[in-house]
Amino acid sequence: MVLDRLGSGLKDTFKRIAGLGVVDKKAVEMVIRDLQRVLLQSDVDVKMVFEMTTRIKERILKEKPPTGLTLKEYFIRVLYDELVAFLGEEQGSFSLKPQKILLIGLFASGKTTTAGKLAKWFKTRGLSPALVGCDVHRPAAREQLSQLAEKMDVPVYIDGKTAEETAENALSESKEDVIIFDSAGRNALDEELAAELRNLGEIIKPDEVLLVIPADIGQAARRQAEEFSKLVGITGIIITKMDGTAKAGGALAAAAASGAKVKFMGVGEKPADLEQYDPKRFVSKLIGYGDIQGLIEKAKNAGFNEDAAKRMMEGKFTLNEFYEQLKSMQGMGSLSKMLDMIPGLSSSGLMKKMPAGFMDVQEEKMKKWKYAIDSMTPEERENPDIIKNTRISRIAKGSGTKESDIRDLLKNFKQIKKVMKMAGGGKGLKRGPLARLMKQMGVGGI
Ligand SMILES: Nc1nc2c(ncn2[C@@H]2O[C@H](COP(=O)(O)OP(=O)(O)OP(=O)(O)O)[C@@H](O)[C@H]2O)c(=O)[nH]1
Ligand SMILES: [Mg+2]
Incomplete structure (x- = not known):
């Protein structure tokens, strides 16, 4: 299950509030300490945790609950609202229309796998997808993409000596609705990668440039998102490997703090393991509160x-x-x-x-x-x-x-x-x- 530990930690926090006899300063502080521990264990940035928990404490102890809500109910509501804001507030828009999508990111972040998942995602929703292999650096990269394409019965374009040439060829040949471009990874966002990504951007003129970040880097996601935003521009983020790490909460909070919207989550290695990200639904599911x-x-x-x-x-x-x-x-x-x-x-x-x-x-x-x-x-x-x-x-x-x-x-x-x-x-x-x-x-x- 995705985010087991964060989920059970937060569930306990909510249960704790529900079980409070009185909601006084001492009780609120006890719950807040609990919450801090849960978030820090999930690799959320310390400063963010303290800012958020201070705000919750002040709201509970200083504000009057709206009519109709008990202080306890209000506490639950505030905690829920703050968690949602913390993990992204709004859902990033993503439309089901013909479009061009460029996936970018560092080494082994999950770009190629995600390209395949996106192809499947569109295909099951009635749009015809195509995959384009713009990773000419790693020898096996195009083979990996072709295999994925074959498995899903989706056309793949891999002709061209350079990433740029491959993209141009694909654009002139492809008639599919959604064209998904896989790009090469790097160790760091260096000038060479930035230049290649800028070139690709000019040729493809993508509707979406999605930065792929693995959840296991936790709070470091913020810096990565900010750097990529500044150097090449992105329209959104996909967080992968949500299934295998205790740091996913930190990665999501960090991505939200960067100002970019998380649009999808990768939750496993299979083509179907892709979910659209909606912070409200996500938090509700996480804490088991229905919707x-x-x-x-x-x-x-x-x-x-x-x-x-x-x-x-x-x-x-x-x-x-x-x-x-x-x-x-x-x-x-x-x-x-x-x-x-x-x-x-x-x-x-x-x-x-x-x-x-x-x-x-x-x-x-x-x-x-x-x-x-x-x-x-x-x-x-x-x-x-x-x-x-x-x-x-x-x-x-x-x-x-x-x-x-x-x-x-x-x-x-x-x-x-x-x-x-x-x-x-x-x-x-x-x-x-x-x-x-x-x-x-x-x-x-x-
Ligand atoms: N558990 C899990 N594994 C994933 C997920 N997404 C990708 N992976 C795995 O992560 C590894 C790297 O994925 P790739 O898609 O090859 O990553 P990449 O960014 O294309 O890598 P480079 O092209 O080498 O930069 C593979 O073993 C994938 O199966 C995910 O959501 N969950
Ligand atoms: Mg790849």
């Missing part, structure tokens, strides 16, 4: 409908409300993911009462349902019980879906309504899992 934070943010961005949420909580859940939920959930991933994020719902046993197959309702199905509800009359939405045979076939025709889709929607809706009532309605209204979710989303007054 609560991500859900809150996304719900806000997607314009989570407070009225709909309130009505839902009151058990007044019509297809109108369901529709609002579907709309706000698009962009949040599947319904099952969203339910996974509701704290306490899975442990409450209510999940078992969800319709069979409901747990993997995907965007596709949600889209169909949305079209179907679009085709209903206001009366049908308020009172779905009246939707019988002729109405079903009318709605199916009007929305370009099948009658079985409409029946499926109605069946699911009924079942969900029942579960929502159990989770949020009646006595559970103030304390049930839904109530907690609403509170976290800042939907007050319930």
